[in-house]
Amino acid sequence: MSVIKIGVDAYGGDNAPEAVIEGALFALKNNYLSRDELVIIGNDLSNDFLESLKGVEVVPAKNLVTNDTKPTDVLKLEESSMYIGCKYLKEKKLDAFVSAGNTGALLASGTFIAGRLEGIKRPALVLALPSKSNKPKILVDAGANAEVKSEHFYDFAREGIAYAKFLDIEKPRVAILNIGSEEEKGSTLIKDAYNLLKGFSNLNFVGFVEAREIFDDTCDVIVTDGFTGNNVLKTIEGTAYFILHELKTAIKSGGLFTKLGALFLKGSLKSLINKIDYRSYGGTFFLGINGILVKAHGSSDAEAISNAIFVATKAAKFDLLSKIEL
Amino acid sequence: MSVIKIGVDAYGGDNAPEAVIEGALFALKNNYLSRDELVIIGNDLSNDFLESLKGVEVVPAKNLVTNDTKPTDVLKLEESSMYIGCKYLKEKKLDAFVSAGNTGALLASGTFIAGRLEGIKRPALVLALPSKSNKPKILVDAGANAEVKSEHFYDFAREGIAYAKFLDIEKPRVAILNIGSEEEKGSTLIKDAYNLLKGFSNLNFVGFVEAREIFDDTCDVIVTDGFTGNNVLKTIEGTAYFILHELKTAIKSGGLFTKLGALFLKGSLKSLINKIDYRSYGGTFFLGINGILVKAHGSSDAEAISNAIFVATKAAKFDLLSKIEL
Structure with a gap:
């Protein structure tokens, strides 16, 4: 990859997708990352949001993971934003993925969809x-x-x-x-x-x-x-x-x-x-898997999401994974 | 027993025996318990202290348990204040025993010298x-x-x-x-x-x-x-x-x-x-053994010791052990 790619789960967290998209827009406005570095996972968004996200890649995904979803069940939800985000990590289409979704489901997705680093x-x-x-x-x-x-x-x-x-x-x-x-x-x-x-x-x-x-x-x-x-x-x-x-x-x-x-x-x-x-x-x-996975708090507001995007971008540029001695 | 008996480990804690004896005297002065209810375990005390403790039973015991004593080693130190206090609990010569000594050693003494309650x-x-x-x-x-x-x-x-x-x-x-x-x-x-x-x-x-x-x-x-x-x-x-x-x-x-x-x-x-x-x-x-064992903090000052004596006395009068459903 020449340009780093930071994926954001549009459907993760209690205030999704509004807080997530607003957080992403705030991150763009503050130059935490550029439009070609941001990837929004989830496309069932309002026209206003889609308009504001011009120049940002939006990957089709569905809002399927709730707080009640059992961790292993997400492995079957192939069209969910969480599944796709972790799959993109594995396929190196993303350097980092930010989600405020169901913690247990996210850890399972990270471990089994993105996969563990060899040696961990x-x-x-x-x-x-x-x-x-x-x-x-x-x-x-x-x-x-x-x-x-x-x-x-x-x-x-x-x-x-x-x-x-x-x-x-x-x-x-x-x-x-x-x-x-x-x-x-x-x-x-x-x-x-x-x-x-x-x-x-x-x-x-x-x-x-x-x-x-x-x-x-x-x-x-x-x-x-x-x-x-x-x-x-x-x-x-x-x-x-x-x-x-x-x-x-x-x-x-x-x-x-x-x-x-x-x-x-x-x-x-x-x-x-x-x-x-x-x-x-x-x-x-969540370290030790293929890709940088940032877990934002479930109750994240737009500012918390933008912070998570900031650290994810910084970690990708720092090449955090290469610092894990394998 | 007609009179309740509260034993105090003269040699327990970083500031022993001074803080312990001063704490006991403070407890007496404040009527937390009476002189015939208090039992000091340890007799290598200054004349001033022995004078102030007139009317209080003082049981001969040695200062043998340090912070470095291994928990199970105390079981061999039969002349130590900790051993004797726990033995007196078992023999019902004491209703409660207060010590600011080595925690691991005290738990071992409580468990193996005083002994566990049946059903625990x-x-x-x-x-x-x-x-x-x-x-x-x-x-x-x-x-x-x-x-x-x-x-x-x-x-x-x-x-x-x-x-x-x-x-x-x-x-x-x-x-x-x-x-x-x-x-x-x-x-x-x-x-x-x-x-x-x-x-x-x-x-x-x-x-x-x-x-x-x-x-x-x-x-x-x-x-x-x-x-x-x-x-x-x-x-x-x-x-x-x-x-x-x-x-x-x-x-x-x-x-x-x-x-x-x-x-x-x-x-x-x-x-x-x-x-x-x-x-x-x-x-x-430390609950679940034969007798009421109160662990005072290792760095206890006189006030902390007197507080521990106060709760030990209160617990003995409340008959705390009988409240454990066996």
Whole structure:
């Protein structure tokens, strides 16, 4: 391919297709990518949208995948936008594919339609969390694999390292999430993974890390199984919203000075909320498959979609897949 | 026993024995318990301390368990305060035992020296988290069992229910932590546990709950394996400290109004920090063994120790163990 091609699933997410197309148009307007780089998967669009998308390739596809579609069922929905997007990844007609659709269905499509990279057994959800330093912290697997074997931690590590390099982290330090930092702590799975990763000199493996250090500068890539990773991610989200809720309650029931204080702090609080919202951090990648797959959040609005298109384009130009050591 | 007896490990924790004895004296001064109810395990104390403890039973014991002691090694340290405290639980010489010592060693002592309750295969760490409503949220297992089978979820549920009742929650709703709320989500272990708990009409089982709902009023007792539970707990801690760190940074780099705002909000922020600190919430119990075992945090100061003594006394008077359905 001479020109990179970024596909966008017109029918993915709660606000599709409107939010998706508006997001794509916003991305064009901001020069995140050019019209010949954008490919919209899905053609059942309003005339207004089709008019605005002049010069953009629109691939015919149907709106068939809902939130209730079972992961493996999508493999039979050959005319769906999700199926076609992943097929195009495999066929190298697309460098990257962005979808805000049903997560389970998207992971199945990525794994079985786009297909795994040779040398990778378990593709994983990779994402960046904020941290106390200015470097992001990479979490792998954030929820793709609920059950894993110790050998899969090697896949997760390499996927995480590639993403860390994409985010300008040189020589990323890799750690395994555990319930203690001593070598003898944790489950058999974790101990086996520890011994495995210790043996790879290419990994810059620094041992175990505890969840209370997630935001500290003790490592760059945290690897864990998808069940734990997803729970950690949702706990961060739940805790952040809980603290904001409690702060709001305290301010509401406080006196004049408390309310004045809140008013003065509004700007700081807002930038804080933005910082802890991991969704603003470069998107969630499903790494380890043929092609760059960006999972946008199901409730994405146009801005979130345009951000996802931005990171997908950037990752394609960076040639993210080539950074996964195979 | 006519008088309840609360044992305190003089040698447990980073600040032992000073913080422990001062905590015990504080508990006496505040009438959390009477002198004939308190039992200090450990006798190598200063004369000043022994003088202040007049009327309190002091059991001879040695300071042998360190942070480096391996869990099973404590079973051979028969003269250690931890061993003797757990032996006294088994022999009903104590109703409750409070220790801020080495967690792994304490869990091993509880399980193998005090012994499991008949009908319970897996004792677990049970603790209360804050929530958006005024009711606490119970988390089981918070870190005792890194590897579990589905049948152990039934133990965790009954342990959590007993603790919920102790915290005045009537008919506690039990949920299993999972990475989605649909029945087909999660690992085989989780699905098996779901099917098992569904079969017990005495549990008030409400299905799956996601980690982002931990602080919401959708259930009262959250059961999970000790690996996930411990990671969730430490993620809450890490996230809370991260948010406070970011807020402080924002205030520091802010202008006069920001600083004034922070000053006005100081009270609200302080009470918020207290609320999110789960350590202020009634202590961590190791439930399912013969006797009430309260695990105080390793870095406990005198106040934390006195709080742990307070909840241990309250739990003994409530007859917490009888609330575990066997």
